[in-house]
Amino acid sequence: MNQTTEKIKLAIQKSGRLSEKSLELMEECGIKISNGNRKLKTEAKNFPMEILFLRDDDIPQYVEQGVADIGILGENEVWEKDKDVETIEKLGFGNCRLSLAIPKEEEYTGLDYFNRKRIATSYPKILSKFFAVKGIDVRIEEIGGSVEIATGIGLADGIFDIVSTGSTLIMNGLKEVEAIIKSEAVLISNKNLSPAKTELLEKLLFRIKAYKNGLG
Ligand code: PRT
Ligand code: ZN
Secondary structure: OOOOOOOEEEEEEOOOOOHHHHHHHHHHOOOOOOOOOOOOEEEOOOOOEEEEEEOHHHHHHHHHHOOOOEEEEEHHHHHHHOOOOEEEEEOOOOOEEEEEEEEOOOOOOOHHHHOOOEEEEOOHHHHHHHHHHHOOOOEEEEOOOOHHHOOOOOOOOEEEEEEOOOHHHHHOOEEEEEEEEEEOEEEEEOOOOOHHHHHHHHHHHHHHHHHHHHHO
């Protein structure tokens, strides 16, 4: 394909915590995107870029397959989906941590506390890897959402979930006992971009870095 007409396809979250910040970042990079009528796909006005609006869960797979060339999403989703994509740059927003929490009245005795316990989470891969390395035997209950209520309804003894302020845990009678990893929004890329798309990614990355330095 002719280098001057090739566009880089960027996947961002359709509607969620990272949507607005992802669009803002593009704007700060001088890329004008209008998504007035909430289409699934749109084009930037002044940069050879197509934007796909997707669920964050689907972005790693689409980037691996080349349906999208690059994507913006939480690093936690990149780790959990474990697809063959490259993490290019941390973006400095969407900061959170993945933590273990238990009912507040329980006495916490260290990681061994979780031995043979049931832990509810939407991040089973990250969690099972963590406990495998520690040599602790846990039962992981995978659930799609509302993880915080899992102990209250008797589904689990503890939870592993995203925490930012910690107020959701408190509201659900839980206490954070271990912060396992920190996460933030990242830019990921397909591993086999064409030379023209690689050049576009480098241009974008240059602008992202310039913006981040300006902030710093
Ligand atoms: O629909 P789609 O699948 O695209 O969205 P989603 O519902 O899966 O994700 P969304 O929009 O909730 O979050 C997108 C990304 O934002 C996550 O993958 C994280 O990388 C990042 N992020 C940052 C957070 C939070 N902070 C956060 N606080 N994601 C979720 N939360 C939730 C958390 O699950 C818990 O329910 O907020 C609650 C805790 O917040 P605090 O402040 O009470 O501790
Ligand atoms: Zn999601």
